[in-house]
Amino acid sequence: MAEVRNKQVLLKDYVNGFPEESDMLINASSTITLNLPQGSNALLVKNLYLSCDPYMRNRMNKNQGSGSYAESFTPGSPIVGFGVAKVVDSGHSNFEKGDLVWGLTGWEEYSIITAPETLFKIQHTDVPLSYYTGLLGLAGMTAYAGFYEICTPKEGGYVFVSAASGAVGQLVGQFAKLSGCYVVGSAGTKEKVELLKNKFGFDDAFNYKEEQDLDAALKRYFPDGIDIYFENVGGKMLEAVLLNMRLRGRIAVCGMISQYNLEEGEGVQNLSTLIGKRVRMEGFLTGDHYHLYPKYMEMVIPLIKEGKLCYIEDIAEGLESAPAALVGIFSGRNVGKQVVVVARE
Amino acid sequence: MAEVRNKQVLLKDYVNGFPEESDMLINASSTITLNLPQGSNALLVKNLYLSCDPYMRNRMNKNQGSGSYAESFTPGSPIVGFGVAKVVDSGHSNFEKGDLVWGLTGWEEYSIITAPETLFKIQHTDVPLSYYTGLLGLAGMTAYAGFYEICTPKEGGYVFVSAASGAVGQLVGQFAKLSGCYVVGSAGTKEKVELLKNKFGFDDAFNYKEEQDLDAALKRYFPDGIDIYFENVGGKMLEAVLLNMRLRGRIAVCGMISQYNLEEGEGVQNLSTLIGKRVRMEGFLTGDHYHLYPKYMEMVIPLIKEGKLCYIEDIAEGLESAPAALVGIFSGRNVGKQVVVVARE
Numbered sequence: 001m002a003e004v005r006n007k008q009v010l011l012k013d014y015v016n017g018f019p020e021e022s023d024m025l026i027n028a029s030s031t032i033t034l035n036l037p038q039g040s041n042a043l044l045v046k047n048l049y050l051s052c053d054p055y056m057r058n059r060m061n062k063n064q065g066s067g068s069y070a071e072s073f074t075p076g077s078p079i080v081g082f083g084v085a086k087v088v089d090s091g092h093s094n095f096e097k098g099d100l101v102w103g104l105t106g107w108e109e110y111s112i113i114t115a116p117e118t119l120f121k122i123q124h125t126d127v128p129l130s131y132y133t134g135l136l137g138l139a140g141m142t143a144y145a146g147f148y149e150i151c152t153p154k155e156g157g158y159v160f161v162s163a164a165s166g167a168v169g170q171l172v173g174q175f176a177k178l179s180g181c182y183v184v185g186s187a188g189t190k191e192k193v194e195l196l197k198n199k200f201g202f203d204d205a206f207n208y209k210e211e212q213d214l215d216a217a218l219k220r221y222f223p224d225g226i227d228i229y230f231e232n233v234g235g236k237m238l239e240a241v242l243l244n245m246r247l248r249g250r251i252a253v254c255g256m257i258s259q260y261n262l263e264e265g266e267g268v269q270n271l272s273t274l275i276g277k278r279v280r281m282e283g284f285l286t287g288d289h290y291h292l293y294p295k296y297m298e299m300v301i302p303l304i305k306e307g308k309l310c311y312i313e314d315i316a317e318g319l320e321s322a323p324a325a326l327v328g329i330f331s332g333r334n335v336g337k338q339v340v341v342v343a344r345e
Numbered sequence: 346m347a348e349v350r351n352k353q354v355l356l357k358d359y360v361n362g363f364p365e366e367s368d369m370l371i372n373a374s375s376t377i378t379l380n381l382p383q384g385s386n387a388l389l390v391k392n393l394y395l396s397c398d399p400y401m402r403n404r405m406n407k408n409q410g411s412g413s414y415a416e417s418f419t420p421g422s423p424i425v426g427f428g429v430a431k432v433v434d435s436g437h438s439n440f441e442k443g444d445l446v447w448g449l450t451g452w453e454e455y456s457i458i459t460a461p462e463t464l465f466k467i468q469h470t471d472v473p474l475s476y477y478t479g480l481l482g483l484a485g486m487t488a489y490a491g492f493y494e495i496c497t498p499k500e501g502g503y504v505f506v507s508a509a510s511g512a513v514g515q516l517v518g519q520f521a522k523l524s525g526c527y528v529v530g531s532a533g534t535k536e537k538v539e540l541l542k543n544k545f546g547f548d549d550a551f552n553y554k555e556e557q558d559l560d561a562a563l564k565r566y567f568p569d570g571i572d573i574y575f576e577n578v579g580g581k582m583l584e585a586v587l588l589n590m591r592l593r594g595r596i597a598v599c600g601m602i603s604q605y606n607l608e609e610g611e612g613v614q615n616l617s618t619l620i621g622k623r624v625r626m627e628g629f630l631t632g633d634h635y636h637l638y639p640k641y642m643e644m645v646i647p648l649i650k651e652g653k654l655c656y657i658e659d660i661a662e663g664l665e666s667a668p669a670a671l672v673g674i675f676s677g678r679n680v681g682k683q684v685v686v687v688a689r690e
Contacts, residue, residue, distance in 0.1 A: 271598070275599070285623060
């Protein structure tokens with residue numbers, strides 16, 4: 001049986017603090033047989049596009065604190081993440097050779113998927129396949145579930161999105177506009193702020209790094225307060241947002257990326273404002289909402305085809321570029337959804 | 346027209362930091378006419394029992410921070426709070442002389458209530474009238490709405506209550522037991538811990554002042570984690586609770602009494618655990634839930650009559666004792682609901 005090269009991105013060892021490119025290793029000497037053994041009900045897939053997501057940072061740690069929701073990666077093994085792949089060999093009755101799928105796969109050229117039922121079969125192929133790493137995958141479902149299910153938007157509501165130019169934030173802002181809300185985003189560079197205003201259609205945006213006083217900044221952009229906060233960063237931003245929430249405001253806690261690389265998290269003040277303003281703050285994981293995926297696709301595919309949704313990808317070419325791409329999202333280097341292309345078909 | 350003495354407890358001036366008895370003043374020289382002017386639609390009431398509640402601390406400050414929900418008291422005027430009173434003269438068609446009412450009134454012998462529609466008429470007089478300052482008033486409704494509406498209890502759930510021997514906490518614990526939950530409370534003295542276990546029927550209780558490590562304490566009492574946290578204190582306790590919440594846990598934020606006297610609030614770490622555990626944290630105010638009062642009475646009156654609910658009051662005699670009684674609840678001096686008796690009928 002034909003053995004082929006199977007280049008991989010391995011985690012060298014558990015990471016403490018900020019992940020660096022050197023925490024990962026390219027293994028170019030691995031090989032794989034392009035057939036599944038008789039009787040297997042796994043899938044053998046060829047990986048096409050890989051997704052770099054903030055939550056992956058947690059999986060690089062050894063001992064994840066309470067509240068972690070994903071197991072640690074295994075040192076010496078390939079990184080695991082969401083990706084788009086093509087079925088090369090199938091032992092599972094739901095899939096056949098040639099099918100396109102998205103879901104959890106390995107950072108390598110070929111992967112054996114032992115739990116094929118966790119994969120989504122790609123139905124719409126008349127949109128860029130890489131979109132299934134983000135807009136039509138985890139990031140899209142995160143924005144959709146977080147905004148529509150947790151935030152319960154109402155027309156005319158005031159919406160604030162942090163890390164707004166990220167894969168999820170850019171979509172939340174656009175969903176908010178489609179829902180008739182007023183939406184402001186924060187980001188960490190001038191370029192990203194311009195994108196938010198000029199490409200993604202946010203009503204306004206600001207660079208949080210240029211604000212001495214986040215509370216004052218929010219009061220400037222939301223003189224009447226905030227109905228919905230889509231929380232991606234935590235820390236000082238959350239502290240300032242809490243001072244500006246409106247009565248019965250909703251905070252969907254999607255991520256707290258500002259905290260992931262700190263030895264000890266920052267304490268958040270002003271939580272007692274939750275009482276007087278009757279604010280609901282709720283954490284969510286996208287995985288709980290996958291049953292809404294068909295509903296989401298029904299909404300989003302026409303929006304894409306009609307050009308009503310803007311989506312920006314930051315494409316890194318080849319597995320060799322994957323470690324830098326992943327590390328980059330934690331320093332905000334990427335603009336838009338960070339994707340790694342392994343192969344185009 | 347007959348003028349009578351109307352002893353009052355006045356706020357001297359706005360309070361910074363911890364309120365002291367000397368921030369209030371007994372005015373024994375005030376008088377009042379025991380008839381309403383012709384055409385008034387106010388009520389003139391004789392105050393019987395006054396309630397000392399944690400939220401009153403906020404109203405003693407001049408500039409309440411964002412998130413405050415009650416206006417400041419007026420220096421030189423009587424303190425305002427919940428109480429039980431008897432109608433002496435009525436200009437309002439819903440009330441007549443001799444009616445018993447509860448609601449917001451003044452800390453004085455007689456008050457003119459200019460918004461009688463905010464008062465509840467007392468229907469059941471075969472229970473101690475003082476109960477309408479707590480069990481059958483604000484504290485009771487707070488426990489009822491917070492526990493049943495915000496926490497959505499399920500049989501077998503693990504419930505933690507902080508400040509558990511307080512007016513609200515003692516009731517939440519008992520409602521939790523009535524709902525088939527396992528309930529543990531924290532309090533600040535050995536005596537209160539004993540009360541929780543031996544009088545209020547908590548499954549267990551601990552003195553938070555004797556715990557070096559609140560996280561470890563919670564893990565001891567909740568090896569399987571906490572489904573419902575009824576939050577009365579904030580700060581370090583909340584930080585530790587966040588590490589111990591179970592999947593889809595609920596935190597009802599009723600108060601954060603540990604923070605009210607701090608110049609700068611304590612920052613709360615571990616909020617990112619909300620994400621992985623999909624925890625909902627929600628502030629509430631009892632005033633939003635008054636429409637449930639009849640439903641609450643339907644539940645609670647039989648429980649009182651059948652002796653299935655234990656309720657402890659800490660009774661201070663006379664308006665002169667009111668300043669000390671109010672100050673005492675912020676240092677945890679009281680045991681059970683702090684009431685001031687102005688007159689018994």
